[in-house]
Amino acid sequence: MSEPASGIRRILLALSGSGEELSHIDAAAELAAALEAELTALFVEDADLLRASRLPIVWEMGRQTARLRQMQLDRTARLLQAAARRSEQALHRAAEARSLRYSFRVLQGKPLHTVLAHAASLDLVMLGRQAAAITPRPRPLAVLFDGSMAAAATLAVGLRLARATGRPCQVLVAAADAQTYRERAQQAGWAVGGGTEVGMQRLQATDPEVLSSAANALRAAALVLPADYAEGDLARLDALRSRLRCDLLLVT
C-alpha cells in the first residue's frame, strides 16, 4: 500500500450510539477521503450504560418525548446493537460513495478508554463533534502547540489535514508568559516551514475550559491535539470533548 501524501494512513472514528452520530460518519468519511486514509469505526457499547440498565432505580427518559421507561439490560443491549447496525450501514454507504477502505468494530467498555486503547496503531483519532457545522464556509483547523516533541508531530499532521481539506490552520500556542510564547511561536514557525501561512495565537493554559473556549471562538471545524494531552486523565479529555463544538482529533 502506498503512503498517502498526508502521511495519515488510518483514522479511527469513535462511536457509542449516543446522540446524532450519523453526521459524524459522513464527516469522518469526507476527511478520510481527503487524506486518502483508511477509516476504522469503533463502536463502543458503554459499559456504564449496560451496568446501569441492571439497576432497578434507573429509568430512561426519551430525547424527544421526555417519557420515562424502566431501563432493562436486554432492551439497552438491543438498542445499542440497533444503533451499531445503523452506524455500520451509514459507514458502508459513505465509504462506497467515496471508494474508501473502511472497517467497523463493536466493543464493550468505557468509550474513551476503549478508543484510546485502540488508538496506538492508528494515526488519527476522531471523537465526534458536539455541534454540527452550519455553514459551508471553510472553518479553520485549530492545532495545539505546547512546545513538546509530540506537539511538533501534531502540528505537522494538523498542517497536512488543513491542506488536504482546504481549510485554514490556526495554531494555538500554549505559553504562560510572553517570553515562552515568543520562543514557542518561533518553534512552531520552523515546524510549519516557509511558504505556508498559518495563524497563531497565544493560549495561557491548556485546561479543557480554556482550550475549548479558544477553539469555539475560532469556530474551528476540529481541534487537533496530541494523543497524550490528557496524560491518562480521561475525565479531562471527556470534559474537553463535552465543551467543544467541533470534532476532536487526537494524533497518536
Place this chain on the structure above:
Amino acid sequence: MPAPLSPDRLYTRCDFSTTPFTTTDDLEDLAGMLGQGRAAEAVDFGLAIRAEGFNLFVMGPVGTGKRTLIMERVEKVAAASPVPADWVYVNNFAQPHKPRAISLPAGRGKALKADMQRLIEDLLVAIPSIFESDEYRNRLEEIEQAFSERESDAFRAFGEEAEREGIALLRTPSGFGLAPERNGEVLGPEEFEKLPEEEKARIRKVIESLHDRLHKLIRQAPQWLREKRERVRELNQEFSRLAVEHQIGELREKYRDLPAVLDYLAAVEQDLIDTADDFRKPQEGMPQVLGLPVAVVQSFRRYQVNLLVDHSASKGAPVVAPDHPSHAALMGRVEHMEHLGALVTDFTLIKPGALHQASGGYLVLDAHRLLTQPYAWEGLKRALRSRCIRTDSLAQMLSLASTISLEPEPIPLEVKVVLVGERLLYYLLCEYDPDFRELFKVVADFEDDLPRTGETPLLYARLIATLARKERLLAFDQSACARLVEQAAREAGDAERLSTHMQGLLDLMREADFLTRQAGGQVVSQAQVQAVIDARDRRTGRVRARFQDAILRGTVHIETSGMMTGQVNGLSVIDLGEGRFAHPTRITANVRLGDGEVVDIQREVDLGGAIHSKGVLILSSFLATRYASNLPLSLGATLTFEQTYGEVEGDSASMAELCALLSALAGLPIRQSLAVTGSVDQHGRMQAIGGVNEKIEGFFDICQARGLTGEQGVLIPQTNVKHLMLRRDVVEACAAGRFHVWPVGGVDEAIELLTGTPAGVPDAQGVVPEGSVNYRVATRLIEFSTLRQAYAARSEDKPRRRGGARKR
C-alpha cells in the same frame, strides 16, 4: 273575356341604352348600401348613442349585407374612438382563489407584465447572493451557535449538578438515563444493594428530583427550536427586505400614478419578504426545471401578471366579432392544468373572452349562433345588466365539475353590442324574453328589396361596379348589368322591385366572371350572366325534372289538352333550398245531393294547412251566397288535389277549386290546356298569390314538352301582372302565340275562359241568361234543394206513422 297579356307585360326589361356607360369601369363606386337608408340611419344612431341599453339588433334576411354594413360602420366609429384601458389579473396574496383585476392605461399592462417578469429574474440573482454574503452567514451562525450553546450548556450544567449528587447522566441511543456512581464508575446492582437503606432512599429521591428537572429541560428544547426558527425567519426577512425593497422601489416609482398597481406592488413586496427562502439556491436532489426546483418555479407563478386585455397595439376602440360565441368565448374561462394527478388552476390560467376584448368598444354577434350556444345569451344579458364581466366556469356553475376553481374579481364592462339576425329571432325575443327590449333598444331593419324606379337601376349598376372592383372581378358591360338588374327583379318576385340580397348578386357575378375568364373574355356580358342563370337552373333542377318526368310519362295524370268536367289544372310551388319550382296539380270536384257541405279531402285527412282550409271555406261561402242565398244549399261536394301525398298549404288554388266545383255543378267541361292560379274572396274576386313566375313556367314546361298548341296558357290574378318576370322561352312562346297568360279579375272571367261558355251576367232583375254557367249552376242547386226538400218531407212522415202505430 280578358285578352292574353302582351309579351312586354310578361317581362320588364332593363334598358341602359340612354345611360352613358359601357362597362362597370365607367361607373363610380356606390357609397353606402343600396336601399337600406332606414337601416343605415338606425345603425348610425345606435352606434352613436352612449346610453344604457341602447344596443343594436340588426335584422333582415340572410345575405342582404347586414354584416358588411355593420362592420364598415362600426369600424369607422371605433377608429375615431379612444383606445380603452388594458386589464390584468394578478395574484391576490390574501385570498389566492379571488384574483385581483387591475386596469392600466393602454400599453402599460404589457409593461407591467414585463417588469414583473424582470423583477423575478433579478430577485433570483439578488436574493441568493444576499443570503450568500458573509454578513448573513455570520449572523445566521451566531443564531445557530447561540441556541446550540444554550442547549448544550443546559445539559452540561444538568450533568454537573447530577454529578455533584453522585448521579451520572448517561446518554442512551434514544434518550438519557440517571444512575448512581461512585468514583466515576456507575454502580452495579450488587454494589447498589450493599448500600444502606437510607442511602438508597436518598439516591431514589435525588434521581426522582433530577427526572423532573430533566423532563423540564427536554420539554424546553422544542420551545428553543421554535425561538431559533423565529430568529432565523426574522433574519431572513431583514436580509430579503434589503434585496426586495430596492427592486420594488424602482417599480413603485414607475407606477406611482396608478394606485391599484402600487397596492399590488406593496402586497408583492410583503410576500417576497415573507417567502424569500423560495429564491435561495435549490438543494441537491430536488427536481428542477430550467435550473430551478419545480416547487420554486411553481411558486414564482404567483408574481406573474396575466395580461388579459392588451391594447398596446390598438389604434382605436376594439371591434370584436367572434365566430363562435359560446359562453366561454364570451365570458372568458378559467383553464386547469394537471399537477401530480390533480387538476389545479391559478390566476395565470384565466383566459379572456370576447367581452373582455371588446370592452370599451364594440361586440358584433350573430344572434342565431349566440342563441344556440348553451347559456351564452344568459351570460351576455347578465354582463350587460350588471355592466361587469364575471368569468365563471360553466362546469362550476352547473356543478358538473368539482375541481379547484377561482372567483376572479369582476371586470367593469362598457360595450356596445350589435346582434345581427333574422326578423323572426327579433320578434321571438321581443315576445318571450322580457330583458331583450331593455337591453336592445335600437333596431335596424334591413329591406328585402327596393323599388325599381327612377335611377334605382343605375344605382344597382353602380353597386355591381363596386362589388366587381372590391372582389377583383372583370368589368360587367351594360347588357350584363341590365340582365343582373332583371334577375334582381326576378329574385324579388316583382317586376317593380329589386332584391337587396347582396350575397346572391355577388355569387352570380363571381360565377359569371369565372365563365368569362374560362372563355378568355375580358368583360362580362349578358350572355355569361344568362349562362350562369341557366346553369344554376340545371344544377338545381333534379327534383323538378323528376316531377316533370312523372307527368310526362303519365304516372301523374295531368291533361294539357281536351275537356274534362269537374277537373282543372292548379299550380303548386315547391321550395327547395337554393331555388323553387312549380308543377301542375290536378284538382277535381264531385257534386251530389247533400246538406250544403263542401268537403275538402285534404283537410279531412289532415293534409291541408290552415290557409288552404280557409280558402275552401271562402269558396263554399261564395257558392252559397251567390247561388243559394234564399234557399237551402243542398249540395254535397268533395274537392281534392289528385295524386298529392304531402301537405297542401296556401290558398293559391282556391280559384281553381271553385272553377272545378262550378264545372261539376254546371256539367260544363273545362279546357285542360289551361291552368289556373289565384285565390278567391267571398265575392268571387281573384286575389294575388306568390310564385307566379314559377307557376307559369311550371305549366309551360309540361306543355312545351308535349308540344305547344297555341291553346295552352295560364290564368293568373290581374294583381299579379306586375310581378311577372318570366323566363325568356316563355315570353318568346307567348309572343309567337303558342302560349298565353291571361290576367283574370274574378271567377266569372275565369270560368268563361275555362269552359268557353259565358259566365252569365245577371240582368236588372237578377236573372242570368239561360245556358250560361251561372244559370246552369243555379239551376242545379235549385234541383238539389227541391230534391232535398222532397226527401226531408218523406223522412218526416215516416217516423210519425211508426210512432202512431205504437200508440195504438
